[in-house]
Amino acid sequence: MSLTTMKISTINRDALARISASEMSGVSLDAVITALLFEHCCLQAVATLETDPEALDEYQREAYEWAELDTAIVDTDTQRNAA
Numbered sequence: 001m002s003l004t005t006m007k008i009s010t011i012n013r014d015a016l017a018r019i020s021a022s023e024m025s026g027v028s029l030d031a032v033i034t035a036l037l038f039e040h041c042c043l044q045a046v047a048t049l050e051t052d053p054e055a056l057d058e059y060q061r062e063a064y065e066w067a068e069l070d071t072a073i074v075d076t077d078t079q080r081n082a083a
Contacts, residue, residue, distance in 0.1 A: 016029045024032060049056040 013029070016032045019036075020027050020029060020032045024035065049059055
């Protein structure tokens with residue numbers, strides 16, 4: 001991954017640092033920005049779905065199907081330690 005430098009206000013830098021400290025266990029500001037960009041993309045996708053009733057119905061059907069899956073969760077660490 002290549003890096004770059006950018007200028008941001010100290011107010012925004014401090015806001016990112018507060019988010020990092022209070023919500024994300026002190027991760028880097030880059031990780032905070034990555035999370036905020038992901039959240040932004042998700043909100044855009046939801047907004048797009050809200051304008052397309054067919055796509056929203058399809059998404060909700062698929063989400064329901066995934067939510068209804070019944071899968072056993074296997075703790076591989078416990079299995080290894082028991083052997």
